[in-house]
Amino acid sequence: MSENPNNWPLWEIFIQSKRGLDHKHVGSLHATDAQMAIENARDVYTRRQEGNSIWVVPASAITASNHDDGGMLFDPADDKTYRHPTFYQMPGGAKYI
């Protein structure tokens, strides 16, 4: 992959809004190193109290599934309803499962 050395690497940013919850993907940004990525994420993605924990991952570390394989990967699950836990009653008040 040809890269202009003046382009900073891309990082994917995940923010956790409350302790105990999962880190959600909120976007990406450029930074020269992990420390700068954390600080840039703090400045770009937590301005409005979005969360209290930041994960930064170099975009190059992420492998994504191929869109063209979508049919092969995901369609077979459509008609296998026996895999879904549809016969349980959700206890009232359990918000995060």
Next chain:
Amino acid sequence: MTEKEALLSYCLRRGDDNLILSHRLGDWCGHGPQLEEDIALTNRALDLIGQARNYLQYAAEVEGKGKTEDDLAYLRNERQFVNTKLVEQPNGDYAHTICRSFLYDAWHLPLQQALTKSTDERIAAIAGKAVKEVTYHLRTSSEWMIRFGDGTEESHKRAQTALDTLWTFTGDLFEQDDVHQLMVSVGVAPDLATIKISFDATIDNVLSEATLERPADAFMASGGRQGKHGEHMGFVLAEMQYLQRAYPGAQW
């Protein structure tokens, strides 16, 4: 001078330092070297203007003449501003801007930390909030100094030039005139000699990691605290105050 007059001067100094620096940093808005850093720098400018507002609001109350923070920010003349000459220096290139912030932050953080123990409750409260913001500012500006100094030949040269040019403006940060000494005697402000110890330690640590040379102490610029500013101040105020001067009382 009375304690009230000294307190007023002291609050104006704290407010003006932050107001003028935040105005200078605001000039980079939309012109930053990278999108993320543009947002980061203007976020720091917003922190500073928040601190300026707190100090100028208190100054207006202490003065007791019915003025607001806006009157103080937008209707005073050059001779009435009492900021350090460091913050009125022009932005220059990005190394210059970062270096100016680094020198300011290295002094500002220990000062605000000390002010959290002020006998003046209002100032202690303002400082309590400011300390968190300024801790982050010093961390960011230190890291940028290290990236520039220990970076390429070009970045190192620009950082060293900035340091050499701005060093003369660090002297007035530690001046202790009658106003300041009165504030120290009643426990409102800390002795700046103790602040200098933290400042020197920070400077030495960061510059050594940045492979930059600490400039020798030579002539130190002075006069800012007495309202005697350099050639830049008039232009800074002309921009900053234009709207309120052209449309007095404008609101939106």
